[in-house]
Amino acid sequence: PAATLPNxxxxxPIYLAKKNAVTLDKTSYDVCEDYEGNYRFAxxxxxxxxxxxxxxxxxxxxxxTVSDVVIVGAGSAGxxxxxxxxxxxxxxxxxxxxxxxxxxxxxxxxxxxxxxMVVRKPADRFLRELGVPYEDEGxxxxxxxxxxxxxxxxxxxxxxxNVVMMNATAVEDLIIRxxxxxxxxxxxxxxxxxxxxxxxxxxxxxxxxxxxAPVVISATGHDGPMGAFSAKRxxxxxxxxxxxxMRGLDMNRAEPAIVNGTREVIPGLVMTGMELSEHDGSNRxxxxxxxxxxxxxxxxxxxxxxxxx
Ligand code: AHZ
Numbered sequence: 001p002a003a004t005l006p007n008x009x010x011x012x013p014i015y016l017a018k019k020n021a022v023t024l025d026k027t028s029y030d031v032c033e034d035y036e037g038n039y040r041f042a043x044x045x046x047x048x049x050x051x052x053x054x055x056x057x058x059x060x061x062x063x064x065t066v067s068d069v070v071i072v073g074a075g076s077a078g079x080x081x082x083x084x085x086x087x088x089x090x091x092x093x094x095x096x097x098x099x100x101x102x103x104x105x106x107x108x109x110x111x112x113x114x115x116x117m118v119v120r121k122p123a124d125r126f127l128r129e130l131g132v133p134y135e136d137e138g139x140x141x142x143x144x145x146x147x148x149x150x151x152x153x154x155x156x157x158x159x160x161x162n163v164v165m166m167n168a169t170a171v172e173d174l175i176i177r178x179x180x181x182x183x184x185x186x187x188x189x190x191x192x193x194x195x196x197x198x199x200x201x202x203x204x205x206x207x208x209x210x211x212x213a214p215v216v217i218s219a220t221g222h223d224g225p226m227g228a229f230s231a232k233r234x235x236x237x238x239x240x241x242x243x244x245x246m247r248g249l250d251m252n253r254a255e256p257a258i259v260n261g262t263r264e265v266i267p268g269l270v271m272t273g274m275e276l277s278e279h280d281g282s283n284r285x286x287x288x289x290x291x292x293x294x295x296x297x298x299x300x301x302x303x304x305x306x307x308x309x
Contacts, residue, residue, distance in 0.1 A: 060164050067095040067213040069303050070189050072171045072230065074098035075105020076289050077273025078219030079153045080126065080296025085303060086160045092307070094163045095211060099170040099194045099226050106221065107150045111287025117146035120255060123290030126297065130156060140288070149289075170197040170226065172208050174216065174233055179267070184239055186268035188212035215303045217270045219296070222246050228278040230269060239266050244281025246274070254285035255294075262298040264306055272299035 069085060071078050074096050086094045096103075110117040119127060119134070124141045127134055132149050134141040143149050157163055173190035192208040200206060218230035223246065234240035258273070261280050265271045271279055272295045285291060 064095045064164055065211055067211055068092040069094050069215045070211055070213040071096045071217045071219060073219035074103035075219060075221055076107040076292035077296040079157055080293040081217055081272055081299045082157045082163060083153055084297045085300035086163045089304060090162050092162060096165040097169050097171055097191060098167045101168050103154055103167060104150045108147050110146045115145045117143040117149055118288045120288055120290040123293045126293040168194050170194040171229060172197050175210060176237060183267055186216050189216055215268060215306050217272060217299050217303055218275055219273045220275050222274040223278050228275050231275055231279040243278050246277040247281060247283045249286045250283040251285045251288055254283035255291035257282035258291045259294045259298060262295045264302055270299050270302045272296055
């Protein structure tokens with residue numbers, strides 16, 4: 001059957017008068033569900049596509065201007081944290097901010113551009129919870145492709161109704177307030193489109209935006225172009241004397257140090273994943289991801305403790 005012409009609500013009389021002159025032949029609007037041969041799409045106006053995105057994105061942004069928990073960074077630690085937090089507390093508005101266009105951080109590969117991902121026990125529990133298959137090697141398990149873990153957890157996290165993720169959005173600063181006891185407390189984040197954040201030196205007057213939240217979880221990874229963001233900001237804000245700086249690789253020391261060190265580092269700010277190695281001066285573990293999962297889960301529990309206290 002011939003579909004009706006799309007109905008873009010628009011109060012411009014000029015647009016309405018000219019509309020029929022620019023729309024396609026009505027016969028091409030027949031919807032065909034047969035994937036073989038004469039496949040045709042349902043009719044659409046370009047303005048509908050723009051409005052479908054703009055309406056949802058900006059309504060989401062408006063609503064999440066006040067969130068319960070903001071997670072900064074969607075690498076393996078941030079995503080594990082988001083999954084545990086949002087599934088165990090469906091009442092919380094969990095907002096993930098990721099500076100990159102693609103979420104996932106360093107977890108698309110296992111190490112040195114090789115695809116298998118090693119996860120030390122007992123973090124294999126989390127893979128079973130997600131339904132990610134692996135080969136058991138005794139002390140550790142191997143997922144055949146790191147992207148299988150990362151794509152699964154991204155899809156699980158994004159399917160949760162209380163989670164939103166804004167990609168290509170960088171946290172440029174922290175909101176730091178003084179509480180009634182005179183303590184400095186992180187109370188939210190200062191954001192900008194990453195492409196804007198990267199161009200502050202070349203343009204002027206590109207002020208940022210804010211999201212307030214009683215708990216911010218920082219999962220920005222070890223130092224790099226954007227990494228260890230909150231740890232470095234705590235130093236420049238005078239809330240941390242100096243960076244511990246990530247030490248050399250030692251798998252046996254590094255993984256427990258990261259998981260056991262996962263905590264609220266200053267009021268309102270929980271830190272997880274490899275960012276902690278810069279904050280605390282602990283070792284790196286290289287290409288083994290169990291600590292990122294376990295640290296993310298611990299950060300989620302810590303955020304709940306802070307919220308409930
Ligand atoms: O884009 C970053 C990445 O996706 C994002 N990020 C960093 N700064 C940000 C900012 N605003 C928003 N200011 C920001 N997003 O944070 C994510 C960090 O992910 P990651 O994979 O780099 O860190 P992780 O701690 O989740 O996992 C670390 C994995 C590593 S590194 C390592 C080693 O070097 O030895 N070993 C492991 C397992």
